[in-house]
Amino acid sequence: MVSPSENLNLNNMYKNVLVLGGGVAGLQAASSLRDLGYRVTLVEKGEKPGGHLNNWDRLYPGNITSSSVIDGYLSNSQGIRILTNTTIKSALKSDKLLTVITSSSEEITVSAVIITTGFSLFDATIKEEYGYGLYNGVITNADLESLFISGKIHNREKPSRVGFVHCVGSRDDKVCNRHCSKICCMTAVKQACEIKEIWPETEAFCFYMDLRMFGRGYEDLYYEAQNKYGVNFIRGRVSEVGEDENGKLVVKAEDTLTSRPLKISLDMLVLMSGMVKNPDNKALSAIFETSIGEDGFFAQPHPIVNPTGSSSTRIFFAGSATGPKSVAESVNEAKSAALSVHMLLSNE
């Protein structure tokens, strides 16, 4: 492999690029740009880089740990200036440069910006009928991952039945999210298998509208859930959740494949909170003169042929800032965005 120093255009050495958001897309974009010879500043609003992966235990397919992904980036982050607890307040455009001002009033002059601000997890309390925050047994996909990370899942009493509700806050016009969050189907099936690994006698039920197991290895995950773990799949959206006098959750749905109403008592119900827009998008879009779509995610003028390009020449996107994406897709887009920055700047 050619070392970065042999491979560079020396002109790049003094060009600065800002990467906004320290999730997996931001970390990959920063590291690719650093390898191409740019001086990179990574701005992260949270306490540490890593984004949502910090709160996730394992990733499908293959069950690698999220922490190993983050550690891989952080152990190779030399040469990248990482500013945590920092946001962007404003940006000034001049001919070929942008000067951004951070929340700590630092001025950073850069030749390009990659926006990797990702998504927010849907707030499941909004779907009141599912009883999140009301009933102890109702948790979210993120809560379950936290229980896996901390190991606290093993302190819980063995549930006899666990349910998984797909599409919570996704494909739901009532909560202004018409889009599919793309990753929840696999997450639900992965988590159902993980529950069966911990408690083989526990019965698991996935309530889905459609199963969108679209990627390589995903259908195998579904096959394994049925074949190896005996996970039950019920096509029908959960309509309401209640609690009986014994503290069991009473779940109602239609079993649409038999066209019959269905009732089941469960000990634990896991809601697949979907990916929604980052609430900062609107303000950032105004600062950087980009546009956002009806769904609140950043919009690309040419999403098919130039998925990382924005309506501003020096502003690029990567990862789920432009809509729900998996980790692998975010990594790919980050590399693509870094290359787009390089193609722009190396010709100047």
Added chain:
Amino acid sequence: MTEFGFKLSQSNRIDLDETDNSVFKKVAIIVPDIKLCFNCGSCSASCTSTHFKRVSFRSAILLLNRGHNKEAISMLKSCMLCGKCILVCPRGIDTRNIIINILKAEEEMK
């Protein structure tokens, strides 16, 4: 006694708390393929009997899983075991073997 013409309707609901899917579980031990169905409907679409009788392999094993055994069995009674459904099943489920074992298990449980 005077008859007022009222009667109680039987519930159509699937109550998974009361359900008895022991026939499904029993067959799943002999032919684990039964767990693999994803309800695409190819089996029923290719079925000759289904033009004349309410025969549906996928519905039958789903109902069996939900504990509605009687209805499930009634859907398989008119099956002629021709095996066309084996040819079209995308998951390669040995449908005929399952049907035979469901009918057998039902016989034994009587």
